[in-house]
Amino acid sequence: MDVLKEIRTEIDSVDGELIKLFAKRLALVKKVGEVKHQHGLPIYVPEREADMLAARRQEAEKIGVPADLIEDVLRRFMRESYTSENHFGFKTVNPDIKKIVVVGGNGKLGGLFVRFLGLSGYTVEILGRQDWQRAEHILANTDVVIVCVPIANTLDTIKRLQPYLTPNMLLTDLTSVKRQPLQKMLEVHHGAVVGLHPMFGPDVASMAKQVIVRCDGRYPERYQWLLEQMAIWGAKIYQVEAAEHDHSMTYIQALRHFSTFANGLHLSKQPVKLANLLALSSPIYRLELAMIGRLFAQDGGLYADIILDKPENLAVIESLKDSYVESLKFFETGDKQGFIDTFNQVSQWFGEYSDLFMKESRQLLQQANDHRQHD
Numbered sequence: 001m002d003v004l005k006e007i008r009t010e011i012d013s014v015d016g017e018l019i020k021l022f023a024k025r026l027a028l029v030k031k032v033g034e035v036k037h038q039h040g041l042p043i044y045v046p047e048r049e050a051d052m053l054a055a056r057r058q059e060a061e062k063i064g065v066p067a068d069l070i071e072d073v074l075r076r077f078m079r080e081s082y083t084s085e086n087h088f089g090f091k092t093v094n095p096d097i098k099k100i101v102v103v104g105g106n107g108k109l110g111g112l113f114v115r116f117l118g119l120s121g122y123t124v125e126i127l128g129r130q131d132w133q134r135a136e137h138i139l140a141n142t143d144v145v146i147v148c149v150p151i152a153n154t155l156d157t158i159k160r161l162q163p164y165l166t167p168n169m170l171l172t173d174l175t176s177v178k179r180q181p182l183q184k185m186l187e188v189h190h191g192a193v194v195g196l197h198p199m200f201g202p203d204v205a206s207m208a209k210q211v212i213v214r215c216d217g218r219y220p221e222r223y224q225w226l227l228e229q230m231a232i233w234g235a236k237i238y239q240v241e242a243a244e245h246d247h248s249m250t251y252i253q254a255l256r257h258f259s260t261f262a263n264g265l266h267l268s269k270q271p272v273k274l275a276n277l278l279a280l281s282s283p284i285y286r287l288e289l290a291m292i293g294r295l296f297a298q299d300g301g302l303y304a305d306i307i308l309d310k311p312e313n314l315a316v317i318e319s320l321k322d323s324y325v326e327s328l329k330f331f332e333t334g335d336k337q338g339f340i341d342t343f344n345q346v347s348q349w350f351g352e353y354s355d356l357f358m359k360e361s362r363q364l365l366q367q368a369n370d371h372r373q374h375d
């Protein structure tokens with residue numbers, strides 16, 4: 001036992017050294033943040049990240065430290081530094097912009113953009129639900145109008161903006177659906193227009209590596225600076241046609257939110273207690289519960305609007321029923337072989353992504369287990 005005590009004391013002391021080294025590394029990263037801020041460099045540089053990780057993995061392996069362990073630690077460091085780099089603010093890519101108005105800027109996602117635009121040195125004003133009487137004043141001398149109101153209010157809000165829009169303004173929106181808002185913006189405004197969809201929620205600590213979808217509207221040369229600004233925040237911008245975006249969202253959002261909702265609803269009707277399920281859960285079940293529970297911690301209105309957006313969503317959701325019935329039939333009829341054959345067909349459909357997903361999810365599961373606490 002004394003031996004164990006001695007070793008533990010030594011471990012404590014090594015941990016102390018590690019903490020000091022962590023502090024030193026964080027201080028260096030802070031300096032990088034300052035330099036990046038001064039020179040307007042993006043906070044996320046994929047090549048630098050990949051090169052650094054590859055080099056550290058090699059060094060670690062040479063002295064018998066598992067490469068994955070070092071990569072995990074360094075990735076966690078990087079996340080910390082991306083978040084802390086926000087504190088320095090960002091370069092103002094377009095200093096000619098006098099004012100940006102975020103319509104709905106008091107809300108969750110609008111608030112995030114108000115903060116990031118403010119951190120980038122722009123003058124930002126909010127036009128909230130109660131502010132329309134002062135709209136003329138708020139929108140005077142504005143160069144950019146960003147619409148970020150609930151989906152159900154978006155088309156009306158864009159229309160309502162029409163009398164205040166001048167040809168040199170840039171009109172954009174952050175709505176989770178793109179075809180109709182983009183169409184409406186092009187209809188009411190004759191200046192520059194672009195549709196944007198941030199593929200993340202308002203609770204992100206940093207925009208590093210987050211995706212923002214861009215649907216071009218009119219005069220793209222007039223909004224390149226805004227895309228550049230978001231790239232400096234660390235976001236990756238993907239350009240797609242609005243119709244293609246909405247088609248993909250049928251699966252990425254509508255179908256997923258629906259099935260998550262249905263799973264949560266079904267579970268809530270079962271004679272079980274969540275606490276008991278959690279106590280017995282495997283890491284993957286815990287993660288799955290977290291993903292379901294996360295939905296119900298958010299705004300039902302947003303999800304209803306996403307699902308209701310277009311008939312295609314309901315058609316795909318409706319066909320989910322067929323897959324349930326088909327899947328259940330294997331078991332009702334005891335058709336084990338039928339199930340296995342279909343299982344293998346689906347597995348082939350996933351193809352090489354199966355291995356990738358296995359690897360990615362393994363890391364997530366390990367993390368979920370790391371955070372688990374037993375009494």
Ligand code: NAD
Pocket residue numbers: 103104105106107108109110127128129130148149150151153154157174175176177197198199200201202299302
């Ligand atoms: P929210 O309800 O938190 O915010 C909306 C804000 O708009 C509120 O402050 C509300 O008072 C205001 N508002 C409503 N009608 C208005 C009007 N006519 N004029 C001015 N302001 C008005 O909603 P949110 O989650 O921030 O979503 C806003 C938009 O962002 C939606 O279009 C949504 O699709 C999109 N979006 C949200 C998320 C997310 O995870 N929350 C992610 C991507 C995109």
